[in-house]
Amino acid sequence: MNINRRLLCGAAFALSALATTPAFAQVELQWWHAMTGANNDVIVRLAEEFNQSQKEFKVVPTYKGSYPDTLNAGIAAFRAGNAPHILQVFEVGTATMMGAKGAIKPVQDLMKEAGETFDPKSYLPAITGYYSTVKGEMLSFPFNSSSAVMWINKDQFRKAGLDPDKPPKTWPEVFEAAKKLKTVSPTCGFSSAWITWLNIEQLGAWHNTPIGSKANGMDGFDTTFQINQPLFVRHLQNLMDLQKDKTFDYSGRTNTGEGRFTSGECPLFLTSSAFFGNVKANAKFEWTNAVMPYYPDVAGAPQNSIIGGASLWVMGGKKADEYKGVAKFFTFLSNVDRQVKLHTESGYLPITKAAYEKVKASGFYQQNPHLETPLIQLNNKEPTENSRGLRFGGLVQIRDMWAEEYEAALTGKKTAKEAMDAAVSRGNEVLRQFERTVSR
Amino acid sequence: MEKRVVFHGKLLPFLLLAPQLLVTLIFFYLPAGQAVWQSFLVQDAFGLSTEFVWFENYQILFSKADYYRTMLTTAIFSSLVAFFSLSIALLFAVQADKHIKFATGYKTLLIWPYAVAPAIAGVLWLFMFQPSLGLVSQSIRAAGFEWNPLLNQNHAMALVVMAATWKQISYNFLFFLAGLQAIPKSVIEAAAIDGATPMRRFWTIIFPLLSPTTFFLLVVNIVYVFFDTFGIIDAATQGGPAKGTETLVYKVFSDGKSGGDLGGSAAQSVVLMVIVIALTAIQFRYVERKVQY
Numbered sequence: 001m002n003i004n005r006r007l008l009c010g011a012a013f014a015l016s017a018l019a020t021t022p023a024f025a026q027v028e029l030q031w032w033h034a035m036t037g038a039n040n041d042v043i044v045r046l047a048e049e050f051n052q053s054q055k056e057f058k059v060v061p062t063y064k065g066s067y068p069d070t071l072n073a074g075i076a077a078f079r080a081g082n083a084p085h086i087l088q089v090f091e092v093g094t095a096t097m098m099g100a101k102g103a104i105k106p107v108q109d110l111m112k113e114a115g116e117t118f119d120p121k122s123y124l125p126a127i128t129g130y131y132s133t134v135k136g137e138m139l140s141f142p143f144n145s146s147s148a149v150m151w152i153n154k155d156q157f158r159k160a161g162l163d164p165d166k167p168p169k170t171w172p173e174v175f176e177a178a179k180k181l182k183t184v185s186p187t188c189g190f191s192s193a194w195i196t197w198l199n200i201e202q203l204g205a206w207h208n209t210p211i212g213s214k215a216n217g218m219d220g221f222d223t224t225f226q227i228n229q230p231l232f233v234r235h236l237q238n239l240m241d242l243q244k245d246k247t248f249d250y251s252g253r254t255n256t257g258e259g260r261f262t263s264g265e266c267p268l269f270l271t272s273s274a275f276f277g278n279v280k281a282n283a284k285f286e287w288t289n290a291v292m293p294y295y296p297d298v299a300g301a302p303q304n305s306i307i308g309g310a311s312l313w314v315m316g317g318k319k320a321d322e323y324k325g326v327a328k329f330f331t332f333l334s335n336v337d338r339q340v341k342l343h344t345e346s347g348y349l350p351i352t353k354a355a356y357e358k359v360k361a362s363g364f365y366q367q368n369p370h371l372e373t374p375l376i377q378l379n380n381k382e383p384t385e386n387s388r389g390l391r392f393g394g395l396v397q398i399r400d401m402w403a404e405e406y407e408a409a410l411t412g413k414k415t416a417k418e419a420m421d422a423a424v425s426r427g428n429e430v431l432r433q434f435e436r437t438v439s440r
Numbered sequence: 441m442e443k444r445v446v447f448h449g450k451l452l453p454f455l456l457l458a459p460q461l462l463v464t465l466i467f468f469y470l471p472a473g474q475a476v477w478q479s480f481l482v483q484d485a486f487g488l489s490t491e492f493v494w495f496e497n498y499q500i501l502f503s504k505a506d507y508y509r510t511m512l513t514t515a516i517f518s519s520l521v522a523f524f525s526l527s528i529a530l531l532f533a534v535q536a537d538k539h540i541k542f543a544t545g546y547k548t549l550l551i552w553p554y555a556v557a558p559a560i561a562g563v564l565w566l567f568m569f570q571p572s573l574g575l576v577s578q579s580i581r582a583a584g585f586e587w588n589p590l591l592n593q594n595h596a597m598a599l600v601v602m603a604a605t606w607k608q609i610s611y612n613f614l615f616f617l618a619g620l621q622a623i624p625k626s627v628i629e630a631a632a633i634d635g636a637t638p639m640r641r642f643w644t645i646i647f648p649l650l651s652p653t654t655f656f657l658l659v660v661n662i663v664y665v666f667f668d669t670f671g672i673i674d675a676a677t678q679g680g681p682a683k684g685t686e687t688l689v690y691k692v693f694s695d696g697k698s699g700g701d702l703g704g705s706a707a708q709s710v711v712l713m714v715i716v717i718a719l720t721a722i723q724f725r726y727v728e729r730k731v732q733y
Contacts, residue, residue: 068698075700079487096700100486243591252590253678259573397699400678407681411591433701437484 026058029325030084033061034070034310038277039144042346050332057325059086067310068396071096074315078103083315085326088143090310091130092395095217097313098139099393099438105314105323107330108137113320114327122334122352126304126378130389131311134218140311141330145349146274147305147374148194148202150174150293154286156267159184167290174268174293175238178247181267189247190268193255196402197308198270198292199235200227200423205387206292206377207231208300215385217392221435225392225427227402228420231298237416240409250410253403272308273374276347289370291377303387305377307349347371349378393434398427472713478706485700497707506683507691514687517601518665524605525661526654529612534642536613537620547617554610558668562675565603569676589677593684596677600685603676604669611664612657619653620646651731659723666716688712 035043040063047059064070067090074087078100089097097104111118120128120138131140154164160180168174178189192198204211209231217223242248249266251257261269262282270292279287294301314326332338339355342348344364350356356375359365365372381387392398402423409419479498482491501507536546553561568576569589580587589596623646631641647654670690673679679686679694686694689712696705 072697075485096485100484100488102488103486250591253680256570257590259570263573265573394699394701397694397701400694400698404680404682407591411593411681413682430699433482433704434484437482437489 026056027321027325029057029059029086029322029329031059031061031086031088031312032064032070032074032084033088034064034067034090035088035144036063039346042342042348046333050329053332054328057328059325059329067093071396074313078315083317085315085318085322086329087313087315088310089140089313091308092390092399094131094140094311094389095221095391095393095395095434098391099221099434103316104139105316105318106137106139107141107314108139110314110323111327111330114324116327116331118331122354124349124351124353124356124378126383127307127349127351129383130307134215140313141333142307142311142351143309143333143348144274144346145307145309145351146272146347147307147349147377148198148270148292149273149289149370149373149377150291151261151269151271151275151279151289152287153261153264153267153283154288156181156184156264156285160267164286164288167288168268168293169291170296171235171238171293172296175242175247178242178268182245182247185265185267187246188249188260188266189242190270191249191251191257191260191266192269193251193258193271193275194308195250195253195406196399199239199406200232200402201390202292202305203232203235205304205306206294206302207298208303208384208386209298210386211390212392215388216390217431218385218388218390221393221431221438223392223431225424225431227427228417228424231295233416233420234295236406236409236420240412240416243410250407253400273349273371274309274347276370289373291373291380302377302380304380304383305374306387306389307378309348343371344368349374392427392431393438394430398430401426401430475706475709475713478702479710480703481706482703485702493703497703498711501704501707501711509683510686510688510691513683513685514666514689517597517604517669517685517687518662520597520601521604521608521665521669522658522661524601525608525612526657528605529609529657530616530650530654532609532613533616533620534646536617550613551610553607554614556607558607558671559675561603561607562600562672565599565606565672566676569599589681591681593681596681596685600669600673600676603672604665607672608661608664612661615653615657616650619650623649655723655727655731658727659720662719662723663716666712688715 031043031047033040033043043061047061051058062084064073070087071089071093074083074089077083083103108118108120120132120136123138123142127142127145128138131142132138150167152164152167157164157167157177160177160183162177162180168177174190182189200211203209204216204227209229210216211227211232212223212225214220214223239248243250251260251266251269255271255275258269258271258275258278260266261271261275262279264283264285273289291302292305312330314323318326334352336352336354336358339350339352340358343350343355343359350359360372383389405414405419405423405426408414408422409416414422480492480494482493482496483489532550536543536550540546556564566574568574569587570577577587587595589599627645627649628641631645636644666687667689669687670693673685673687673690674693677685679690688708692705692708692712695701695708699705
C-alpha cells in the first residue's frame with residue numbers, strides 16, 4: 001500500500017516535471033506527410049539534417065497515411081485546434097487548402113515576416129505556378145513534384161518490329177504502335193495509370209486547351225468545366241475503340257495498375273515520372289521514357305505539361321517563433337546543392353532554376369535522360385492560362401466522378417459525348433457546392 | 441405474505457443504471473445527434489463557415505437518381521452477402537459438429553478470418569484477383585474466362601461479395617456451432633431410431649431448433665453489411681467501376697472523406713440509420729414470430 005502510494009507520488013512528480021520542461025527546449029515543428037518507402041527515408045533524412053544544422057528548432061516528421069488521409073488528418077486536427085505546422089498536401093488538394101483562408105499561412109507572407117531571403121523568381125515557374133495566386137504570390141512550398149510521361153519497354157518494342165529509340169510522338173502514332181505491340185503482348189497494347197490526370201488534366205494542358213473556365217479555376221472559384229469539348233470527347237472515343245480488342249486496356253483510377261508495365265504486360269504505359277524508382281528497382285527489361293503524345297492537328301500542341309505530386313502548406317494560428325523555424329526550414333530545403341542531391345537521388349524534380357541548371361551543366365542527363373523528360377515537358381513553352389495549373393475545389397472527388405464516367409464509356413454503357421457531358425455536369429455540382437462554402 | 445424484495449425510493453435503481461446509460465448516451469446518442477445536427481448544415485471542410493439550411497441536404501440527396509441506384513446496389517450486395525455468409529457458415533458448422541478427427545483444428549482455422557481487419561481482407565482479395573497479376577485471376581484467365589473487375593461491374597460485385605462473405609463466415613460459424621451443440625442429442629437420436637434420414641433430421645429438428653441463432657445472426661449480418669463493409673469496398677474497388685459497387689455506407693464515406701461534404705454525408709448517414717432501424721424493426725416484428733425459442 002505504502003509502496004504503491006510512493007510509486008504514484010513519484011510518477012506524478014515525474015509527470016509534472018515533464019509538463020513544465022524548462023524554456024531552453026527547442027521549438028518543435030510538426031511535419032505531417034504521406035510518403036512511404038524510399039520517399040519516407042528522404043523525409044526523415046531531411047529532418048535530421050536540418051535538426052543537426054542548428055539548435056533552435058526541431059522538425060518532427062510524422063507519417064499520416066495516403067495523400068487523402070493526410071489531408072483529412074490535417075483538416076480534422078485543425079478543427080480540433082491542434083493542426084501541425086507543416087502539412088504535405090497533394091496537388092489536387094490545392095484549391096481546398098487555398099479556400100480555407102483562416103486555416104493557412106501563405107508561404108510568401110511567412111518568408112517575408114520571418115525575414116528570410118526569398119525570391120519567388122528563383123523557383124521554376126512551371127512548378128510554383130501551380131501553387132501561386134494569379135498575382136504570383138506563392139501560397140505553398142513545392143516539395144515533391146513530378147509530371148506525366150510515357151514509359152517504354154524497349155525489348156517489347158524491338159520484338160514488335162518498332163524502333164525504341166524513335167518512340168511515337170503523336171497519339172495517332174501511339175495507336176499504330178500499340179496495334180503492333182499487341183502482337184507481342186496480346187492483353188495490353190498500351191495503358192495509362194491515373195486515368196483522369198493523364199487523359200483529361202494533362203491532355204488539356206499539353207494541348208493548350210482549358211478544362212475549366214477562369215483559367216482552369218485560377219482566376220476564381222466561379223469556374224465551370226469544359227471537358228465536353230471536342231478534344232476530350234475525341235480522345236475518349238479513341239480509347240473506347242481501342243479498348244474493344246485491348247489495344248488500349250484500362251488499368252484503374254490510381255497507380256495500382258503500374259505493375260502491368262514493370263511485369264512486362266503493357267509495353268507502353270503513361271504515368272507519373274515518379275514511377276522512376278519503381279521501374280529502376282523492378283523492371284527486368286530495357287526501358288526508357290518519352291514525352292507525352294499529342295494530337296498534331298490541335299493548334300499549339302504540344303504546349304507544356306502540368307505537375308503532380310505535393311507541396312508543403314503552413315497552417316495558420318501558430319506562434320511567431322514557430323513560423324520563424326518553418327521559414328528557416330524552407331530556406332534549408334531551397335539550397336541549391338540540397339536540391340541537386342534530392343533530384344538526382346530520388347527523382348523528384350528540382351524546384352529552383354539554379355538547381356536545374358547545375359544538374360544540366362554536370363552532364364547528369366546524358367546518362368539519365370529519363371530524369372530530364374518531365375522537365376523538358378514542363379518547360380516546353382511558357383505556361384499559358386490553360387497550362388499553368390488547376391484550381392478546382394473538391395477535385396479529389398471530381399476525379400472519382402470523371403473516372404466513373406470513363407468506366408461507363410469504356411464498357412459501352414455511355415457514348416463518349418454522354419460520358420463527358422455527365423463529367424461536366426457532375427463536376428460543376430461539386431464546384432458550386434465548394435464555391436458556396438468558401439465564398440462566405 | 442409479500443415475499444418479493446421491494447426497493448424503496450428511486451435513487452438506487454437509477455444509480456445502478458447510470459453507468460450503462462452514460463455509455464449509451466456518450467457513445468451512441470451523442471454522435472447520432474451530432475450527425476442529425478450536421479445534416480442540417482452546409483459547411484466547408486475546415487469548419488470555417490457554417491450555414492443552417494434545414495432540409496436542403498436531404499432535398500439534394502433525394503433529387504439524384506444516383507442515390508436510388510446506390511440503394512439498389514446496397515440491397516443486392518447485402519442480400520448476397522447475408523445469404524452466402526449464413527448458408528456457407530451453417531454448412532461448415534454442421535460438418536464441423538460431426539465426430540471427425542482434428543475437429544478442434546478445423547474449428548480454429550475456420551474462425552481465423554474473423555481476426556482480419558476489413559481493409560486488409562479487401563487488399564488480400566484485391567491481390568488475389570488483381571486483373572493482370574493476381575494469382576486467382578491468372579488461373580481464371582488460364583481457364584479461358586475473361587476476368588476483369590476493373591471494367592466489368594458483375595465481376596467487381598462478385599469480388600466484393602466474396603471478400604465480405606469470407607470475412608463474416610467465421611463469426612456466423614462460431615454462433616452456429618454453439619447453437620448446434622446446445623441441441624439435445626437425445627432428440628436427434630430419437631429421430632434417428634424412428635428412421636429419419638440425416639437430411640430430414642436436419643430440416644425438421646436441427647434447423648427449427650437453430651432458429652433463434654439464425655435470427656440473431658440475420659440481424660447482426662444485416663448491420664455488418666450495411667456499416668462494416670466500406671473498408672473492403674474501398675480497398676478492392678473504390679465503389680467502381682462506374683458506381684457498380686457503391687453502397688450507401690461507402691457513399692457516406694467517400695462523400696464525407698474525399699468530397700469534404702460533411703452536411704451531405706451526414707444526411708446520408710441519417711438516412712442509413714433510419715433504414716437500418718426500420719429493417720431491424722421489421723425483422724423483430726415479422727421474422728421473430730417464426731422463431732421457436
